[in-house]
Amino acid sequence: MAIEHANVLRAAHLARLGVTDAQAERYVDDLSRILEMVDRLAEIDTEGVAPLSHPLDATQPLRADEAIEADRRDTFQSVAPATQDGLYLVPRVVE
């Protein structure tokens, strides 16, 4: 399946990745070749084959819903670009 300019811009927006029109043009070319290679998957009939998402076919184990980690907010926020009063600062989203 070929990828079009609009697909690239849509994926870039969904991924919140800034891509200029000129860059998108180059990605159309790169990604089309990657997808062309990927299209070989269509060669084989997989009707009835269950998808494998975990190599050991394991399912997610559950544990009791208890707080077990110590509060390390200050340490974790020490590497944040901007914080105030224990909150992460971002540009204003509500006027």
Add this chain to the structure above:
Amino acid sequence: MHDKTLAELARGLAAGDFSSRELTASLLERIQRVDPSLNSFITVTGEQALEEADTADDLRQKGQAGALGGLPLAYKDIFCTEGVRTSAGSKMLDNFIAPYNATVVEKLRHAGTISLGKTNMDEFAMGSSNENSYYGPVKNPWNSTLVPGGSSGGSAAAVAAGLVPAALGTDTGGSIRQPAAFCGITGLKPTYGRISRYGMIAYASSLDQAGPMARTAEDCAMLMNAMAGHDSRDSTSVARNVPDYTQDLDKPLNGLKVGLPVEYFGDGLAPEVETAIREAVKVYESLGARIIDVSLPHTRLAIPAYYVIAPAEASSNLSRYDGVRFGHRCDNPIDLEDLYKRTRAEGFGDEVKRRILIGTHTLSEGFFDAYYRKAQQVRRLIRQDFLDAFSHVDVLMGPAAPTTAFELGSRADPVQMYLQDIYTIAINLAGIPGISVPAGLVDNRPVGLQILGPHFGEAHLLNVAHVYQQATDWHQRRPEIKE
């Protein structure tokens, strides 16, 4: 001291031939002298290493040193190390000082090892040549015009150049085995879930696995003893007994059934690599192994399936880099969307962006069934190929890579680069373990023999590799390093 194995160094420390401080200081000095031309380290933690060495020496004095006590290691810069920059080879994390240790780092610290620093890598482990690093490419110690392989290229080059006796790598599609092959060292990718992924920066979570890179299989076994095991902080790590990986290293290989997948000796394999691999197989025959041709019929679909599954997982994993909680943030964002988009445009390199775009596209509405679901179905078929093969052979053997190390800058086309991983990628999809061992030199370029085993068969793989290393000396060859 720089050309000794971990096992030899352990004996030297135990005998009191040298202290951990002397060993550590001598390697730090060698790094300072040799690494500027290799670029295998992103961060060297010299002071910290010497302090740790003193502690290890004190413990030894008190008779409390363990098997790995006082031995120096390096970590691929994808493992979180508390208080030390952990960059994943990306501008995005250039300023990231990890606030905690990865479980495997914690375990190896607890075992008394010394960390010399963090090694260079392809950005977020995406690459097969170590050319995708924000910190510049790594040079292959055998020849500075060649790549060391990737993505754990810094770890492989550092071990090969005698800067450190062993290093940790991660392997999502071949990132331990291929650089180990290109640099002439031994590298093990364990079974998925054998080692905790907690604190290991995620690329593709259903494929990522940490493993040891060292000179010998014996050294890898020593490290595995400390690294393996369940971790309540990684729900995909497997609760299963950890054997002593050094125990059966010498077990004779009489009657070993070795399968040669016909698909691993086909078109695209360089003739000189094939010759070296067939020679290695003959050594196994002389050691009593029986050689059997087998088929892994879905091999040709492994790279296509991988380049759907891995980018899809990556696009999700890498969504956390948003300029809000840690890592790079763009200047003067006008609103939240601008903050996200510019931060990510500035912080990620080209290959990472390609994979985020591919992953986002294949997961998006209208494409999911044709790509992601289909790739997961093919993944089951690929795993079944291995299960079928292991129902009548003990191990599989073949080349780790179709060529020896290639020239820096010679694989500009991404798809050409992806095809490099033809013999390693299916192993991650199936979740089985694999090891690459030095098995020849062609024009002074190392060749790696890849040995594959069934799930949780690491101990046997290490045995099969170790017996070969007792019979051959490829693992003892060292590149000539200009100092």
